Amino acid sequence: MGDLPGIVITGASGRMGQMLIRTVLESGKAKLVGAVERAGSPWVGRDVGEAMGGAALGVICTDDPLEAFAKAQAVIDFTAPAATVEFAALAAQARAVHVIGTTGLEAEHLAKIAAAAHHAVIVRAGNMSLGVNLLVKLTQKVAQALDADWDIEIIEAHHNRKVDAPSGTALMLGEAAAEGRGVALADVRDSGRDGITGARQRGDIGFSAIRGGDIVGEHDVLFASPGERIVLRHVATDRAIFARGALKAALWGQDKAPGAYDMLDVLGL
Ligand SMILES: NC(=O)C1=CN([C@@H]2O[C@H](COP(=O)(O)OP(=O)(O)OC[C@H]3O[C@@H](n4cnc5c(N)ncnc54)[C@H](O)[C@@H]3O)[C@@H](O)[C@H]2O)C=CC1
Numbered sequence: 001m002g003d004l005p006g007i008v009i010t011g012a013s014g015r016m017g018q019m020l021i022r023t024v025l026e027s028g029k030a031k032l033v034g035a036v037e038r039a040g041s042p043w044v045g046r047d048v049g050e051a052m053g054g055a056a057l058g059v060i061c062t063d064d065p066l067e068a069f070a071k072a073q074a075v076i077d078f079t080a081p082a083a084t085v086e087f088a089a090l091a092a093q094a095r096a097v098h099v100i101g102t103t104g105l106e107a108e109h110l111a112k113i114a115a116a117a118h119h120a121v122i123v124r125a126g127n128m129s130l131g132v133n134l135l136v137k138l139t140q141k142v143a144q145a146l147d148a149d150w151d152i153e154i155i156e157a158h159h160n161r162k163v164d165a166p167s168g169t170a171l172m173l174g175e176a177a178a179e180g181r182g183v184a185l186a187d188v189r190d191s192g193r194d195g196i197t198g199a200r201q202r203g204d205i206g207f208s209a210i211r212g213g214d215i216v217g218e219h220d221v222l223f224a225s226p227g228e229r230i231v232l233r234h235v236a237t238d239r240a241i242f243a244r245g246a247l248k249a250a251l252w253g254q255d256k257a258p259g260a261y262d263m264l265d266v267l268g269l
Protein backbone atom coordinates (compact mmCIF):
# COMPACT_ATOMS: atom_id res chain seq x y z
CA MET A 1 0.00 0.00 0.00
CA GLY A 2 2.89 2.34 0.86
CA ASP A 3 4.16 2.50 -2.75
CA LEU A 4 0.80 3.15 -4.39
CA PRO A 5 0.39 6.64 -5.87
CA GLY A 6 -1.42 8.99 -3.50
CA ILE A 7 -4.51 10.67 -4.97
CA VAL A 8 -6.35 13.81 -3.88
CA ILE A 9 -9.96 14.27 -5.01
CA THR A 10 -11.20 17.84 -5.36
CA GLY A 11 -14.92 18.61 -5.27
CA ALA A 12 -15.10 15.59 -2.96
CA SER A 13 -18.78 15.93 -2.02
CA GLY A 14 -19.97 16.32 -5.63
CA ARG A 15 -21.59 13.69 -7.87
CA MET A 16 -18.25 12.87 -9.48
CA GLY A 17 -16.22 13.53 -6.31
CA GLN A 18 -17.99 10.77 -4.38
CA MET A 19 -17.79 8.39 -7.35
CA LEU A 20 -14.06 9.08 -7.64
CA ILE A 21 -13.47 8.43 -3.92
CA ARG A 22 -15.21 5.04 -4.22
CA THR A 23 -13.29 4.21 -7.41
CA VAL A 24 -9.89 4.99 -5.87
CA LEU A 25 -10.70 3.03 -2.68
CA GLU A 26 -11.87 -0.04 -4.63
CA SER A 27 -9.09 0.03 -7.25
CA GLY A 28 -6.19 -1.43 -5.25
CA LYS A 29 -3.99 0.66 -7.60
CA ALA A 30 -3.85 3.95 -5.71
CA LYS A 31 -4.48 5.31 -2.23
CA LEU A 32 -6.70 8.19 -1.21
CA VAL A 33 -4.50 10.76 0.57
CA GLY A 34 -6.70 13.83 0.51
CA ALA A 35 -10.08 15.37 -0.29
CA VAL A 36 -10.78 19.02 -1.00
CA GLU A 37 -14.03 20.99 -0.93
CA ARG A 38 -14.85 24.69 -1.23
CA ALA A 39 -14.69 26.82 1.93
CA GLY A 40 -18.06 26.65 3.69
CA SER A 41 -18.93 23.15 2.49
CA PRO A 42 -20.36 21.00 5.31
CA TRP A 43 -17.79 18.34 4.36
CA VAL A 44 -14.80 20.49 5.39
CA GLY A 45 -13.27 19.13 8.62
CA ARG A 46 -15.13 15.81 8.37
CA ASP A 47 -13.74 12.34 7.64
CA VAL A 48 -14.76 11.62 4.05
CA GLY A 49 -15.79 8.02 4.78
CA GLU A 50 -18.21 9.24 7.46
CA ALA A 51 -19.40 12.12 5.28
CA MET A 52 -20.35 9.50 2.66
CA GLY A 53 -22.32 7.57 5.29
CA GLY A 54 -19.79 4.81 5.91
CA ALA A 55 -16.84 3.97 8.18
CA ALA A 56 -14.05 6.47 8.87
CA LEU A 57 -11.22 6.40 6.31
CA GLY A 58 -8.74 8.59 8.18
CA VAL A 59 -8.91 11.23 5.40
CA ILE A 60 -10.23 14.61 6.54
CA CYS A 61 -11.76 16.86 3.91
CA THR A 62 -10.01 20.24 3.73
CA ASP A 63 -10.56 23.60 2.03
CA ASP A 64 -6.76 24.11 1.74
CA PRO A 65 -5.79 22.60 -1.63
CA LEU A 66 -2.05 23.24 -1.40
CA GLU A 67 -1.77 21.43 1.94
CA ALA A 68 -3.57 18.43 0.38
CA PHE A 69 -1.69 18.49 -2.95
CA ALA A 70 1.71 18.49 -1.19
CA LYS A 71 1.06 14.85 -0.12
CA ALA A 72 -0.16 13.67 -3.54
CA GLN A 73 1.20 12.15 -6.72
CA ALA A 74 -2.03 13.03 -8.56
CA VAL A 75 -5.03 15.35 -8.20
CA ILE A 76 -8.31 14.32 -9.81
CA ASP A 77 -10.45 17.37 -10.36
CA PHE A 78 -14.11 17.46 -11.43
CA THR A 79 -15.23 20.83 -10.03
CA ALA A 80 -15.83 24.19 -11.75
CA PRO A 81 -13.74 26.35 -14.12
CA ALA A 82 -12.44 28.95 -11.61
CA ALA A 83 -11.48 26.22 -9.13
CA THR A 84 -9.77 24.13 -11.80
CA VAL A 85 -7.58 27.04 -12.90
CA GLU A 86 -6.48 27.59 -9.29
CA PHE A 87 -5.83 23.85 -8.83
CA ALA A 88 -3.75 23.68 -12.05
CA ALA A 89 -1.25 26.20 -10.67
CA LEU A 90 -1.15 24.52 -7.24
CA ALA A 91 -0.80 20.98 -8.63
CA ALA A 92 2.09 22.17 -10.83
CA GLN A 93 3.72 23.72 -7.74
CA ALA A 94 3.37 20.36 -5.95
CA ARG A 95 4.56 18.51 -9.12
CA ALA A 96 1.44 16.33 -8.98
CA VAL A 97 -0.29 14.98 -12.10
CA HIS A 98 -3.49 17.00 -12.59
CA VAL A 99 -6.41 15.12 -14.17
CA ILE A 100 -9.08 17.61 -15.23
CA GLY A 101 -12.64 16.48 -15.94
CA THR A 102 -14.22 19.90 -15.38
CA THR A 103 -16.17 21.23 -18.38
CA GLY A 104 -17.36 24.71 -19.32
CA LEU A 105 -13.77 25.98 -19.55
CA GLU A 106 -13.41 29.19 -21.62
CA ALA A 107 -10.36 30.43 -23.53
CA GLU A 108 -9.05 32.39 -20.50
CA HIS A 109 -9.17 29.23 -18.33
CA LEU A 110 -7.55 27.10 -21.03
CA ALA A 111 -4.66 29.58 -21.38
CA LYS A 112 -3.90 29.34 -17.64
CA ILE A 113 -4.09 25.55 -17.72
CA ALA A 114 -1.69 25.50 -20.70
CA ALA A 115 0.75 27.65 -18.71
CA ALA A 116 0.63 25.19 -15.79
CA ALA A 117 1.30 22.29 -18.19
CA HIS A 118 4.81 23.66 -18.79
CA HIS A 119 5.65 22.49 -15.25
CA ALA A 120 3.53 19.38 -14.68
CA VAL A 121 1.57 16.62 -16.40
CA ILE A 122 -2.03 17.68 -17.09
CA VAL A 123 -4.55 15.27 -18.59
CA ARG A 124 -7.79 17.00 -19.56
CA ALA A 125 -10.86 15.65 -21.35
CA GLY A 126 -14.51 16.66 -21.45
CA ASN A 127 -15.27 12.96 -21.19
CA MET A 128 -13.00 10.33 -19.63
CA SER A 129 -14.89 7.23 -20.77
CA LEU A 130 -13.45 4.70 -23.21
CA GLY A 131 -16.69 4.65 -25.21
CA VAL A 132 -16.85 8.38 -25.84
CA ASN A 133 -13.19 8.59 -26.78
CA LEU A 134 -13.74 5.82 -29.33
CA LEU A 135 -16.78 7.76 -30.59
CA VAL A 136 -14.52 10.80 -31.04
CA LYS A 137 -12.28 8.80 -33.38
CA LEU A 138 -15.27 7.36 -35.27
CA THR A 139 -16.81 10.81 -35.67
CA GLN A 140 -13.59 12.18 -37.13
CA LYS A 141 -13.37 9.29 -39.61
CA VAL A 142 -17.02 9.51 -40.72
CA ALA A 143 -16.81 13.31 -41.14
CA GLN A 144 -13.66 12.87 -43.22
CA ALA A 145 -15.43 10.38 -45.50
CA LEU A 146 -18.51 12.57 -46.14
CA ASP A 147 -18.82 15.95 -47.85
CA ALA A 148 -20.89 18.94 -46.76
CA ASP A 149 -24.03 17.49 -48.39
CA TRP A 150 -24.17 15.70 -45.04
CA ASP A 151 -25.34 18.07 -42.29
CA ILE A 152 -23.68 17.32 -38.93
CA GLU A 153 -25.73 17.82 -35.74
CA ILE A 154 -24.67 16.93 -32.20
CA ILE A 155 -27.48 16.28 -29.75
CA GLU A 156 -26.72 15.80 -26.06
CA ALA A 157 -28.86 15.08 -22.99
CA HIS A 158 -27.92 15.48 -19.31
CA HIS A 159 -29.42 15.71 -15.82
CA ASN A 160 -31.16 18.86 -14.60
CA ARG A 161 -28.24 19.98 -12.37
CA LYS A 162 -25.77 20.45 -15.24
CA VAL A 163 -24.68 24.09 -15.56
CA ASP A 164 -22.84 24.22 -18.92
CA ALA A 165 -23.97 23.72 -22.52
CA PRO A 166 -23.05 22.37 -24.96
CA SER A 167 -21.51 19.61 -22.85
CA GLY A 168 -17.75 19.09 -22.87
CA THR A 169 -18.36 15.83 -24.71
CA ALA A 170 -20.47 17.52 -27.39
CA LEU A 171 -17.64 20.00 -27.97
CA MET A 172 -15.10 17.15 -28.23
CA LEU A 173 -17.33 15.49 -30.83
CA GLY A 174 -17.78 18.80 -32.66
CA GLU A 175 -14.00 19.35 -32.73
CA ALA A 176 -13.53 15.83 -34.10
CA ALA A 177 -16.16 16.38 -36.82
CA ALA A 178 -14.59 19.72 -37.77
CA GLU A 179 -11.14 18.16 -37.88
CA GLY A 180 -12.46 15.39 -40.15
CA ARG A 181 -13.91 18.08 -42.44
CA GLY A 182 -10.67 20.08 -42.35
CA VAL A 183 -12.31 23.20 -40.86
CA ALA A 184 -12.11 25.09 -37.55
CA LEU A 185 -15.09 24.42 -35.26
CA ALA A 186 -15.25 28.14 -34.33
CA ASP A 187 -16.02 28.96 -38.00
CA VAL A 188 -18.92 26.50 -38.38
CA ARG A 189 -20.39 26.13 -34.88
CA ASP A 190 -24.16 26.74 -34.61
CA SER A 191 -25.52 26.45 -31.05
CA GLY A 192 -28.67 27.68 -29.33
CA ARG A 193 -31.09 28.11 -32.27
CA ASP A 194 -34.25 30.01 -31.31
CA GLY A 195 -36.71 32.13 -33.28
CA ILE A 196 -36.40 33.00 -37.00
CA THR A 197 -32.93 31.60 -37.45
CA GLY A 198 -32.92 31.40 -41.24
CA ALA A 199 -32.15 28.18 -43.08
CA ARG A 200 -29.27 26.01 -41.99
CA GLN A 201 -25.91 27.07 -43.47
CA ARG A 202 -24.19 24.38 -45.55
CA GLY A 203 -21.16 23.06 -43.63
CA ASP A 204 -22.33 24.19 -40.18
CA ILE A 205 -22.02 21.84 -37.21
CA GLY A 206 -25.11 22.23 -35.03
CA PHE A 207 -25.50 21.61 -31.28
CA SER A 208 -28.67 20.90 -29.26
CA ALA A 209 -28.83 20.38 -25.50
CA ILE A 210 -31.56 18.57 -23.51
CA ARG A 211 -31.65 18.88 -19.69
CA GLY A 212 -33.86 16.70 -17.51
CA GLY A 213 -34.15 14.36 -14.52
CA ASP A 214 -31.16 12.18 -13.72
CA ILE A 215 -29.82 11.53 -17.25
CA VAL A 216 -26.12 10.65 -16.77
CA GLY A 217 -25.07 11.66 -20.30
CA GLU A 218 -26.20 10.81 -23.84
CA HIS A 219 -24.62 11.97 -27.10
CA ASP A 220 -25.73 11.50 -30.71
CA VAL A 221 -23.71 12.59 -33.74
CA LEU A 222 -26.17 12.85 -36.62
CA PHE A 223 -25.03 12.94 -40.24
CA ALA A 224 -28.08 13.84 -42.37
CA SER A 225 -28.21 13.99 -46.15
CA PRO A 226 -31.07 13.86 -48.69
CA GLY A 227 -32.49 10.34 -48.45
CA GLU A 228 -30.39 8.88 -45.61
CA ARG A 229 -29.04 9.48 -42.11
CA ILE A 230 -26.25 8.02 -39.97
CA VAL A 231 -26.40 8.29 -36.16
CA LEU A 232 -23.41 7.54 -33.93
CA ARG A 233 -24.56 7.25 -30.29
CA HIS A 234 -23.05 6.92 -26.82
CA VAL A 235 -25.20 6.40 -23.73
CA ALA A 236 -23.67 6.61 -20.25
CA THR A 237 -25.70 4.86 -17.56
CA ASP A 238 -23.17 4.97 -14.70
CA ARG A 239 -20.72 7.75 -13.67
CA ALA A 240 -18.22 5.01 -12.77
CA ILE A 241 -17.08 5.03 -16.43
CA PHE A 242 -15.78 8.61 -16.02
CA ALA A 243 -14.13 7.86 -12.67
CA ARG A 244 -12.37 4.75 -14.00
CA GLY A 245 -11.03 6.76 -16.93
CA ALA A 246 -9.81 9.53 -14.62
CA LEU A 247 -7.98 7.08 -12.34
CA LYS A 248 -6.39 5.44 -15.40
CA ALA A 249 -5.19 8.89 -16.50
CA ALA A 250 -3.74 9.65 -13.05
CA LEU A 251 -1.73 6.40 -13.08
CA TRP A 252 -0.68 6.80 -16.75
CA GLY A 253 0.64 10.29 -16.05
CA GLN A 254 3.05 9.20 -13.32
CA ASP A 255 6.06 8.65 -15.62
CA LYS A 256 5.26 11.23 -18.30
CA ALA A 257 7.11 14.47 -19.06
CA PRO A 258 5.34 17.75 -18.20
CA GLY A 259 2.81 18.69 -20.86
CA ALA A 260 -0.85 18.81 -21.84
CA TYR A 261 -2.41 15.42 -22.65
CA ASP A 262 -5.90 14.06 -23.28
CA MET A 263 -7.67 10.71 -22.98
CA LEU A 264 -6.75 9.76 -26.55
CA ASP A 265 -3.11 9.83 -25.34
CA VAL A 266 -3.96 7.80 -22.22
CA LEU A 267 -5.96 5.19 -24.16
CA GLY A 268 -3.55 5.09 -27.10
CA LEU A 269 -6.36 5.82 -29.59
N1 LIG B 1 -14.80 14.76 -18.09
C1 LIG B 1 -15.73 13.85 -17.68
O1 LIG B 1 -15.65 12.64 -17.97
C2 LIG B 1 -16.85 14.34 -16.83
C3 LIG B 1 -16.92 15.66 -16.49
N2 LIG B 1 -17.87 16.11 -15.62
C4 LIG B 1 -17.74 17.51 -15.23
O2 LIG B 1 -17.25 17.55 -13.89
C5 LIG B 1 -17.72 18.73 -13.24
C6 LIG B 1 -18.39 18.37 -11.92
O3 LIG B 1 -19.55 17.61 -12.19
P1 LIG B 1 -20.47 17.06 -10.98
O4 LIG B 1 -19.66 16.22 -10.07
O5 LIG B 1 -21.69 16.51 -11.62
O6 LIG B 1 -20.84 18.45 -10.25
P2 LIG B 1 -21.19 18.70 -8.72
O7 LIG B 1 -21.78 20.07 -8.67
O8 LIG B 1 -21.96 17.55 -8.16
O9 LIG B 1 -19.75 18.71 -8.00
C7 LIG B 1 -18.82 19.73 -8.11
C8 LIG B 1 -18.16 19.88 -6.75
O10 LIG B 1 -17.06 20.79 -6.86
C9 LIG B 1 -17.04 21.55 -5.68
N3 LIG B 1 -16.30 22.78 -5.84
C10 LIG B 1 -16.63 23.88 -6.56
N4 LIG B 1 -15.71 24.85 -6.39
C11 LIG B 1 -14.76 24.34 -5.58
C12 LIG B 1 -13.54 24.85 -5.03
N5 LIG B 1 -13.12 26.10 -5.28
N6 LIG B 1 -12.81 24.05 -4.22
C13 LIG B 1 -13.21 22.79 -3.97
N7 LIG B 1 -14.36 22.25 -4.44
C14 LIG B 1 -15.12 23.02 -5.24
C15 LIG B 1 -18.52 21.80 -5.35
O11 LIG B 1 -18.70 22.19 -4.01
C16 LIG B 1 -19.11 20.44 -5.68
O12 LIG B 1 -19.11 19.57 -4.55
C17 LIG B 1 -18.64 19.42 -14.27
O13 LIG B 1 -17.89 20.40 -14.97
C18 LIG B 1 -19.04 18.29 -15.20
O14 LIG B 1 -19.41 18.71 -16.48
C19 LIG B 1 -18.79 15.28 -15.07
C20 LIG B 1 -18.80 13.96 -15.40
C21 LIG B 1 -17.85 13.38 -16.33
Ligand SMILES: O=C(O)C1=N[C@H](C(=O)O)C[C@H](O)C1
Binds near residue numbers: 168169216
Ligand atom coordinates in the same frame (compact mmCIF):
# COMPACT_ATOMS: atom_id res chain seq x y z
O1 LIG C 1 -21.98 17.18 -16.14
C1 LIG C 1 -22.05 15.95 -16.38
O2 LIG C 1 -22.76 15.20 -15.73
C2 LIG C 1 -21.22 15.41 -17.47
N1 LIG C 1 -20.36 16.21 -18.01
C3 LIG C 1 -19.45 15.90 -19.05
C4 LIG C 1 -19.76 16.73 -20.27
O3 LIG C 1 -19.97 17.95 -20.12
O4 LIG C 1 -19.75 16.20 -21.38
C5 LIG C 1 -19.33 14.42 -19.31
C6 LIG C 1 -20.58 13.62 -19.11
O5 LIG C 1 -21.38 13.74 -20.24
C7 LIG C 1 -21.32 13.99 -17.84
